[in-house]
Amino acid sequence: MIQRESNQSQNRILIVDDNPTNLKVLFEYLSGEKGYKIFIAKNGREALERTANAKPDIILLDIMMPEIDGYETCRRLKEQKETEDIPIIFLTAFADTDSKIKAFNRGAVDFIVKPFNQDEVLARINTHLTISRQKKELEKTNNELAKANASKDKLFSIVAHDMRNKLFGLTGSIEMVESFFNDLTDDEKRDRIRAMSTSAQQMYKLFENLFTWARMQTDSIEVVTENINVGVIASEIIEFFKVDAEAKGISLLSDVKAGCDVMYDKNMLSFIIRNLIHNAIKYCDSGNSITISCKEENGYHRISVKDTGIGMKKEVCDSIFKVGVRSSKPGTRKEGGSGLGLMVAKDFAELNHGSLTIESEENVGTEVILSLPASKGACVALTI
Secondary structure, three states: OOOOOOOOEEEEEEEEEOOOHHHHHHHHHHHHHHHHHHHHOHHHHHHHHHHHOOOOOOEEEEOOOOOHHHHHHHHHHHHHOOOOOOOEEEEEEEOHHHHHHHHHHHHOOOOEEEOOOOOHHHHHHHHHHHHHHHHHHHHHHHHHHHHHHHHHHHHHHHHHHHHHHHHHHHHHHHHHHOOOOOHOOOOOHHHHHHHHHHHHHHHHHHHHHHHHHHHOOOOOOOOEEEEEHHHHEEEHHHHHHHHHHHHOEEEOOOOHHHHOOEEEEEHHHHHHHHHHHHHHOOOOOOOOOOEEEEEOOEEEEEEEEEEOOOOOOOOHHOOOOOOOOOOOOOOOOOOOOOOOHHHHHHHHHHHHEEEEEEEEEEOOEEEEEEEEEEEEOOOOEEEO
8 A cells, every 4th residue: 555654744535436436446445544634525615614714635526417517616626725725636526638638627636536446535635735745835834935035135125224324424525525625624534534534434344245145145264263361352352342332431341350251252252242342332322321242051152242222112122133124323423324233143143053133212211132152161250
């Protein structure tokens, strides 16, 4: 006997035939097979009702029936959105070409000729169930790819828009200095040069994030896991952002203790913390503070970057990791951003068996928690 492939969920089969003997034979053939749930209808009308209620995965449909024959029943099923994709195998005593053509024109996928052969019945059912399942999986994959591509298109549009704005600002400052160099005061020249430097840095950050994200999409980034001292990395990044924090009057504190180690990729860890502190500075202003802390829970370090800045509404916070959705807003001094850096940071965290989560409240502040596997060495609390 043909053995059917095992399936976690039962395949629902509807048998439609007005002949009790045929129903009995097919029911006995199928009921002994694991993974099949059998439904029966004795005519076309019952078949339509049973299909609507039972939602079968495949239908075995007799052609010659009173009132509504198999051809008409098949036609009606194929006209309905809910049932049009259900594979229908016709049961018939006629094997002539005209009957087959008529059945296929109505939407049938196959024929089983009476008298029935059990191995043939099982083989044909199994084949079309497999085809149907693969078709659904392919459609699901195609839909997911279409959504992903649409999201990526939106993301590239956002990044291109931000890049264009930065470029306009940079070229505008260059043209201003070039055209009125002799008429500008030293202070005005310094302001223009500072503006050009800021625009160039922002463009570089956009390029860096976009390039890194693009490499991740093609799986061309190598993850090198090693024992990393978080304190050393954090101190280097705190020093890097010291001038930016002081320029906005923000307290950026570091109190990293020795021994707080994680198993991680060093470059990715640096990228994540740089982006988190950069964002925190963007959404803070004079008098605000940024604090990094760390505690160990169940073999993980929960590294928290918490600020007392302007925060976000819940709906903005919930959409921040959605590709192609502009969830970021201007900083306290109109600093822009695409939100791409946070998405890359989240992907980096997950590549290293960690996670990145965000909690925020408008006018209160934001906390980003990076959970990373702790190393086997000693661990103490980390506070920055």
